[in-house]
Amino acid sequence: MITIKSEREIELMREAGRLVARVLDMLENEIRPGISTKRLDELAEQFIRDHNAVPSFLNYVPKGESGVTPYPATLCVSINEEVVHGVPSTKRIIHEGEIVSVDCGVYKSGYHGDSARTYIIGEVDPAVRQLVDVTRECLDLGIEQAVEGNRLHDISAAIEKHARSFGYSVIENMVGHGIGSELHEEPAVPNYGRPHTGVKLRSGMTLAIEPMIALGRSRRAVSKRGAWAAVTEDGSYSAHFEHTIAIGKAQAEILTK
Incomplete structure (x- = not known):
């Protein structure tokens, strides 16, 4: 069921969203060659708890899935060909020339905020830099x-059209989602689709829109058995950006800005 949030609920989501943005701003000043992804995770968790909130991802288990190991970290830190759900580790060190996608969720006052950014570490190939730029543009276009009156897949189609115009692949088995008092709510928000299809958008709906775009031909993210991290099928680089937004009558409000 898709929930319509009241103004009070959206205000609480603004609080959570602003904190997510502050975490990602803080990490932008810390992420550099030589730092471990575990250290980034520690910094993020401490920052969140210092602001009287809780990490959304830590110990998360998808609803309805039994036998799944709870997610063990505050952040998802995914490097190069990793699309999503890279688990922070003391052994995973960030290097010059990599791209690093950081996904963060915050639970505060009963509501979640969820956002992701891809950081460029030093000098990278121009084709990789363009991938990151275009993925950010895909999010903006989505x-x-x-806005109220459009259909859900108008968001999806705008993302897909822009990505494919550069010859990139859209990761089809990883999607955005509704968000609110639960981290993952209905509806699923795919990054591909036909315009003018899907549920009608209404003011008060809150969504996490998150294009995941690959440089190569991979259309799926795949995981090894028991692993959280999902990588492109062909080993090509992937970028990821995400905002939590509230549908508006004239334009969306970005809650994680």
Whole structure:
């Protein structure tokens, strides 16, 4: 069931969203060659708890899935060909020339905020830099479609059209989602689709829109058995950006800005 949030609920989501943005801003000043992904995770968790909130991802188990190991970290830190759900580790050190996608969720006052950014570490190949730039643009274009009266897949189609115009692949088995008092709510928000299809958008709907775009031909992210991290099928680089937004009458409000 898709929930319509009241203004009070959206205000609480603004609080959570602003904190997520502050975490990612803080990490932008810390992420550099030689730092471990575990250290980034420690910094993020401490920052969140210092602001009277809880990490959304830590110990998370998808609803309805039994036998799944709870997610063991505050952040998802995914490097190069990792699309999503890279688990922080003291052994995973960030190097010059990599791209690092950091996904963070915060639970505060009963509501979640969820956002992701891809950081470029030093000098990278121009084709990789363009991938990151275009993925960010895909998010912006998807958000432009998130207005009352449009259909859900207008968001999806805008993302797909822009990505494919550069010859990139859209990761089809990883999607955005509704968000609110639960981290993952209905509806699923795919990054591909036909315009003018899907549920009608209404003011008060809150969504996490998150394009995941690959440089190569991979259309799926795949995981080894028991592993959280999902990588591109062909080993090509992937970028990821995400905002939590509220549908508006004239334009969406970005809650994680």
